[in-house]
Amino acid sequence: MDYRKEEKESSQSCFSEIPTYCRSGNSFSLHLKISVAGRRRIKLTWPNIVISYCHLQNLKDQILTTNVWLEHEWQDHKFMWDPQEYGGVTELYVPSEHIWLPDIVLYNNADGEYVVTTMTKAVLRHTGKVLWTPPAIFKSSCEIDVRYFPFDQQTCFMKFGSWTYDGNQIDLKHINQKLGEDKVEVGIDLREYYPSVEWDILGVPAERHERYYPCCAEPYPDIFFNITLRRKTLFYTVNLIVPCVGISYLSVLVFYLPADSGEKIALCINILLSQTMFFLLISEIIPSTSLALPLLGKYILFTMVMVGFSVVITIIILNVHYRKPSTHRMAPWVRSFFIKSVPKLLLMRVPKDLLTELAANKIPLNRMSLKKRELDIMPSSRSSSSSTSSSSMNRVSGCNGLHSSTTTARLRGFAGTLSERLGYNGLPSVFSGLDESDSGTRKKYPFELEKAIHNVMFIQHHIQRQDQFNAEDQDWGFVAMVLDRLFLWIFIIASIAGTISILCEAPALYDDTKPIDMELSSVAQQQFLPDFENMQ
Structure with missing residues (x-):
């Protein structure tokens, strides 16, 4: 088959129908649905992905929801005409169903919709350039790293590429991609982005790859759009971390409660139950993964172990407190150590009669x-x-x-x-x-x-x-009181050291990287203009 002859005839039919389309508004003929298979290589460039909304809406299922505009741009020589011959018409808006469209899909899709479902009109210019910008809501899979939750930072990617055509038929490139480079630092347009109340955007680089699959010898180009998000921690700090830390320090006060009150064990059990409730709450928020233990879960587990030890130690102290001389005789070293030596270290006041009799042996x-x-x-x-x-x-x-x-x-x-x-x-x-x-x-x-x-x-x-x-x-x-005071100080030191060592190991606490969404988003600058000027 002579493809050049077919292209010429198709081009002539297109040109003959352009004035008719301009006058009557009718759609193009089906001859406009051309195929690039076996023809010249089409250079498909993406000026940008314009994001208006980006959020890890379903964190437990590890799904990133984005509201985007996909700007496709390619050159088709069959749609070239001379505006002087057609009354100065330089561009046409045609239904996208009636022209050839690149089958660009989201490879890491998570909801079953791989392609654009809203078919908006395409713009045909007399130079042969075709511009198609359909809106879409994508739900892509994003592997969540819960190791530092809630002081975490996530990197999600969106992989776009042609499903049918290889690299010899469609040359997929980013419009801002420089010659000899495959990476673009700012690969997503954030001018129409509405800032999220939970996440800050730290970076949106884009990178082009060419992959070879076992089935085919031709390369298949694709573009990765990486989105780096950092969680805003105010909500989780107020609603999770502060209550957990406060309840964990109540376990220290168990040793300050007098043994005669009869409420020491009850207080320990209530604290243990409250920590268990927070642990279950965290398991409902984060993904069910066995790869890493979240930072907050690690801290709650630490406090639960501390409360468990406090229950055991409290039982031993109560056993010492309620001992009777008829069943237990106090050894001399116990009396000398816990009545004479240890109280001085713990700044406790020893009763005078005990101290006088002990000094006089x-x-x-x-x-x-x-x-x-x-x-x-x-x-x-x-x-x-x-x-x-x-x-x-x-x-x-x-x-x-x-x-x-x-x-x-x-x-x-x-x-x-x-x-x-x-x-x-x-x-x-x-x-x-x-x-x-x-x-x-x-x-x-x-x-x-x-x-x-x-x-x-x-x-x-x-x-x-x-x-x-x-x-x-x-x-x-008195020995039981000394043991209470001794473990009070031990648990205070252990709780403070555990809180600092666990909660302060998150790298996001020391990351002073400024988010780029407030700088690049015109919507954010209009909404938070005074705050944005103060930041600068």
Whole structure:
């Protein structure tokens, strides 16, 4: 087939129909639907992609939504005419369905629409240049890196190319592409861009590639439009980070809450549940990926581990607080370490009685002497009881109930001990009439006095045992307070260090790159003109 002859006839038919189209407004003949297969190479240039809206609307599904105008421009020699021959007509607006259109598609499409669906009119100029600018809403796939969420920066790309024609038939290039270079720094027109409330645009470079596929020997050119976005963090800082940090520091106050309140474990569990709620909230926002753990999720996981440790430590501290001397005897090193040494480091005030007894080494001695004294008291009580019973029998038989010198000395010792422990000075006057030099002298004492002394000694030893029990009980309580204060400082330091080390590792916090959308967008300059002038 002679293609030159066919092109000439087609061109003549086009020229013959141009005046008719101008007069009546009818569409072109179907002869205008030409094919480039087997003909000369068409140079297809894209002056730009004009973006009016760009947003990662569906972050969980990793979809980038863009509202664009695709400006196609190519040269077709069949649409050339002399304006002087046709009444000065230099350009025509024709339905795009009636002319040949390049099948440029979005390769990384995510919603099933690969091509433009709104068929606007094309502009035919007498020089043979064809300009077609259809609007489109593309939803392209964008791999989201959640490693630094919410201080993240994403780079999405849009790959455009011809689906049918190879590089020998269509030479696809960017209009701003320089000779010998395949990359354009600003490849997208942002003059009509409406600034996003969530993302800043840092860069929109375009790059041309030529790829060879296994099926074909011809090259297939395509153009990548890379869009670098940086998230605006104010929303997530106020609604996620500040509550998470505040709730995490409540776990520190668990160790400041007194053990007698009975609410330490309840506070820990409530904090743990609140952190779990935030963790589930984050999982609903970010994509379900196993490649990386988000920054905020890492921090919440850290606080959950801290709260878990606080629950375990609180249980141990409560166990120490409620220990009794009847079941747990405090070791001397525990008393020396937690009552004498550690409180000084923690700036705690030790009770004076504990500190005085510990300094005088009286606590272990008193504990041992009291136990030994209790063993000595038991036979004396039994002897006193036997003497009391014998005295009663003597009184019944008409005999005088006289105390032996041994019993008198023991009672004197009891009374002396009682006076020392209780500070009672009236009881020793009972024995003031005894003459120790005359051991043979016997004085009569009534049975009621002897019984009263025995009862007083019983009360004295009961009080001593109760004092010992209370003292050791207070020791365990103070040790629990020391442990609370110790872990309070440990958790404060760990929480501050963890917060700084985790939240401050995001590179976006130290990136001072200015967004280009505010500089290149005329819409943004009109809306935020005072703020834009202050930025400059």
